[in-house]
Amino acid sequence: MPTIEKTTTSEPGAEAERRVLASVPAGVFVAGEWRAPASGRTFEVTDPATELPLTAAVADGGPGDAAAALEAAVAAQDGWAATAARERAEILRRAFDALVARTDDLALLITLEMGKPLPESRAEVAYAAEFLRWFSEQAAHVGGGYRAAPGGGQRLITHRQPVGPSLLITPWNFPLAMGTRKVGAAVAAGCTMVLKPAELTPLASFVLADVLAEAGLPPGVLNVVSTTDPAAVVAPLLADPRLRKLSFTGSTDVGALLLRQAADNVLRTSMELGGNAPLIVFDDADLDAAIEGTLLAKMRNMGQSCVAANRVFVHESVAGEYAERLTAGMTALRVGRGTEPGTDVGPLIDARQRNKVGALVDDAVAHGAVLHGGGPRGDVGFFYAPAVLTEVPGTARLTREEIFGPVAAVSTFREEQEVVAAANDTRYGLVGYVFTRDLARALRVGEQLETGMVGINQGLVSNPAGPFGGVKHSGLGREGGDEGIEEYLEVKYLAVAG
Structure with a gap:
């Protein structure tokens, strides 16, 4: 052989x-x-x-x-x-x-x-x-x-x-x-x-x-x-x-x-x-669980996953604390070769993917988003440091396109129906994530999201015993x-x- x-x-x-x-x-x-x-x-x-x-x-x-x-x-x-x-x-x-x-x-x-x-x-x-x-x-x-x-x-x-x-x-x-x-x-x-x-x-x-x-x-x-x-x-x-x-x-x-x-x-x-997964954090959410869940849903595989959280919607009453804590968590992650002990974030798959992530971030900033951390890292390897974007407007390309990289795009909302409408405003429908202590709200919003899967108070839905798949243009x-x-x-x- x-x-x-x-x-x-x-x-x-x-x-x-x-x-x-x-x-x-x-x-x-x-x-x-x-x-x-x-x-x-x-x-x-x-x-x-x-x-x-x-x-x-x-x-x-x-x-x-x-x-x-x-x-x-x-x-x-x-x-x-x-x-x-x-x-x-x-x-x-x-x-x-x-x-x-x-x-x-x-x-x-x-x-x-x-x-x-x-x-x-x-x-x-x-x-x-x-x-x-x-x-x-x-x-x-x-x-x-x-x-x-x-x-x-x-x-x-x-x-x-x-x-x-x-x-x-x-x-x-x-x-x-x-x-x-x-x-x-x-x-x-x-x-x-x-x-x-x-x-x-x-x-x-x-x-x-x-x-x-x-x-x-x-x-x-x-x-x-x-x-x-x-x-x-x-x-x-x-x-x-x-x-x-x-x-x-x-x-x-x-x-x-x-x-x-x-x-x-x-x-x-x-x-x-x-996918173009929405992740929704309501005002009554356990912020510890929400931050942990966001990091998992966003950073698994360096964000190179079809179920990665692509659009993060946070209730305006907790948005400031959430963004601060998420930025601290994202920027604390260690970037390096995956074989090195202590590495949290490896490289993106190739130069094309790294350049795409960079272009989406630049476009968001040009449309008014605020960038916290991030950017290409090192002279060798396709590394991109984790970043958080806040005040992301709906005109930014990354609200419509998969980021497929270690960038969290955060915007705020006030009303439940407002955020459900925003979450569903996409041709994709693979997965959504909802963080709330209100069981009735979790079930209600989960049923309204136009996705094939929903994570409730968790950032990981993939399980061999569960049916993986989406609706609309997600498959x-x-x-x-x-x-x-x-x-x-x-x-x-x-x-x-x-």
Whole structure:
């Protein structure tokens, strides 16, 4: 099996980094084998903290590799669908155990390719593994129905069967967890897959493929193709009538394009797209809980999360104290390479993302917002220090666009209906957060928010046992929860005479 070539470095921990990188398989993974890409091309994966290549040997797959991957998935589909649900469950459970056992190495790999601090990477490994355990428990409990027709003379039988070969496209911000969230559900349902990881962070997906193969996943059930030209790989797959399912996590604009391409073959689609999350702090909120919740909802993953708090609305009676305490909390966070002990905030993923955050902050200030802290940090690495913006006007771009960075944009409100209207004034609808001691208000506002998820007095909603997803331009379908496996199943109805 080919392995990734790694760079050398003299900094502390370099030996562990070399060992972890050397353990990652390379190539495209098709029919249970790692192969050199048909194109013969490779590309670099860069450490966003150092701007140095971690590897120059990642397979740059093309249309031929995509076709081979789909061919393998199609060939494996019937046999995999006929595999006993308990066997599929046991494979997922073994893979869960393997991920947990490799937590430290996987966390280091995630930090190297994505940049987040090691404690956050360890949390991602635990989160990612939990999807495998959750769906292992779901696999053997896919239900059906049997009843007599109301008019008599007929029996109505329903059961669920796999959708079929599926294309899974994952983003760069949670390189392991977004893979297990999709792959776990597809494996449990009996679907075969082609996984296309983000080119910025493909390494964790390669390890996931290896772990599942070692856990007993048959060849062809999971195939992985990395590429620097997603359009060339994805478009022919969507045009192939043998593909029956598309699951995508990423930007709304790309998701809309994929939906248009998927329409020709009327594919089942799951879309987890962008967000513009409101976080509302009422006058009766526990400010300790609100500050803690805001920091969690804003700063997880350096703010590079679709569920990050994007617009913070604070009641005018507590806005001054809230802004002061939030600024103190944000600016006290330590910025550094994610492998360094004590680091709270790692780099952003690349220069483009750092420049976008800076441009949104500059635009807000130009429209009258007041900036507290923040800004690019250091000469090397894509670092941006945490910042708070107060007095943010509705004309600022960041009230309409995802910040995807460590910047909290705070504005004030007076009345409940005023803030609900402002929170809903967006094309997005993924998640909202509400802080209040009034249970009736929490439920009332939570029901009025046009979002798929709501956090009440907490800044974290993601849980494998909960249905993750949004409304409006934030997507279609749900991942996780009881609903997640349903995205990979079709309902069949049998009408039986007698």
